Amino acid sequence: MPILGLAPSTAPIQPVHFDIEKVIRPNILALHPYRCARDDYQEGILLDANENALGHSIPRSSHQIQQDLSSTLDSDLNRYPDPSHDGIKSRIASLRSLPGKDHVFLGVGSDEVIDLLMRICVAPVTEKILITPPTYGMYSVCAQVNDIGLVRCNLNLSGSEGEGGEHGRFSLLVDNIKATVLADPSIKLIFLCSPGNPTGTLISLTAVKAILDYEPFKGIVVVDEAYIDFASEGASAVSLIKDYANLCVMQTLSKSFGLAAIRLGIALAQPPLIQVLSNTKAPYNISTPSAQLALAALSKEAVQNMRLKCQTLVESRKQLQKSLESLSALGVGDVIGGNDANFLVVPILNKETRLPDNVRANALYAELAENKGVVVRFRGKEPGCEGCLRITVGTTEENEMLLQQLQSTLNDY
Template structure:
């Protein structure tokens, strides 16, 4: 069954064993998407969508209380947004060196992309996804919401710290994943996080290629690259999208672009999967204020500013790691993972045994938040992360406050 809205192509599919029409649920392939008013016409006297012709009802006096509202109130908020946002997609395709907007899907944060790809590919109560703990928690949440079973294949929890590549700590265990998917054809999706959350570790391109080309697995591999801009040049696997029809790369404007509040997520994939996601999404999933801010953030000057801030945060990350190392006598262990994101993960150790200590770690976490107003994240219950806290790289002033208060708390606990 052809994918509705997608022109036939005579180009060979790579890898040859992949057939997207066998991955997408039959009811989704047969879906005729809702056709909204703005799909047809976007200019003229618009009397086709039952919008409020008199405009929004927020009074001008609102600007006296919230002056930041002015630019938003100047938008045509009484009109439904553009359902396609082609200019945003084109700018993202250019930024990530992809052929064009037909390789880009926009979601309400990456979470909508996670949920949507799960719904279009995995049949509830019958089929499964595979995740690699420790990893981002929303994969499991979305699976449970959609009544989808989860297969867990841990990252390498015992590899040498800082070794990196295919064998370091928190690297993907490719052979284990291959063995699992070969024995269970009901696994439709593999979710990988690179840099990992909470591991901060990159997936090697070689490991990903090996999985993409593994003939027994007929499904799709999703690589979540929310933190990719903090990992340096050539870290992204988006460059592989042109070569592999069974790859979907997720990114977001929440992290490196500093736009967490607008909720704009991105899926990068070949046109067939992008078209299926487009056919299935809500008609107006990206709001006009989000679109306007996203478009502005993707202008050349804004991208240059983003890269400068990323460079500053990467430098601060190095300084933070050095400062944390100085607290070793008080029970801060060496940072774990790859440290390729805008956060670091360190274990809090028992003062007597010098082993990771979840009880002490959680007490430190709560004391910092409740008594010292410095909020970090306790991650000690994640696989391979015993005793660990995750610390976002802040401003210089925030990092200095963190170190001062952390030293105080560690002395007391």
């Protein structure tokens, strides 16, 4: 089996008795890695990766914060970083109304948390995780890397757009999940993305509790809340942690805090699971510069700035949705999903049939990125997302340029 991403070589291999493909584990050779937004396009108006278009919220005017940050190069960078970062954990615990730092784990992005949860909970080959497509792609990538099984229970793909709550489009099909875990006791983790990526839809706390309370399931429910600060107040599953030892909530500083570059992910759970994660992680996983930026971002002033920027993006999301609806005659369908994140998912329709059209959507995506300087994300291959583009909410100027170029391009495709 060739190594994915490496061009074939005719050069002789030395020594002749060595074959790397016989050394690498078969599940790794077969792995299709997670495709990042930046793998495709790195320039232009970047509305493809759900980043915070308004930037980070660390106040530039705060003398104390600037003093702390300016001392980064004066820090003992020749020394290993603090392995625990209790100051950051305490601020996160306070922000999320948890008892203390023993309820908080820090990872190199949420991806490290995902990988660690699989390594500590799921035995390779013999045990499995459950995911609910359409959902974040790293769950399945990490499962293959760790050589564990993957079970899919789709979200509700057919709920009408007018419905909400437990029965709307992209809601959780609780009975399907219960039946699946009852039939397969090897499932150890259930990953729920809320608000979902790429759906933008919240999973109700009622649905989450129904899984947590389901006695036949002996594993852990993991709720990925990367976009939770863009949703309504009281939507977070963190409020359930005090009552459920079988719950882990993941959050991040990448989205609402606008700090994707520092790669800081968060796990929130009762102390026993947090301690096992801490026992298993690499000794110095969070760097000193990242920690200093995170601490500044969690100051009271910075958190207030973050919330104001989230409000601005939510208002911009509503306006962008209205503007997209005005392009319906050109083949832009109604926005789908719950719209609880900092992006929208919109189907591109066939000019004649008025049905979602993957070919047209993909062509539009490529034309916008390669010739119009606007990069969105094609998501048409995800279940329930045929013909869809996912569009991150940008600045006012970016949204205007998107709409201008989208309208122009739709006339030609």
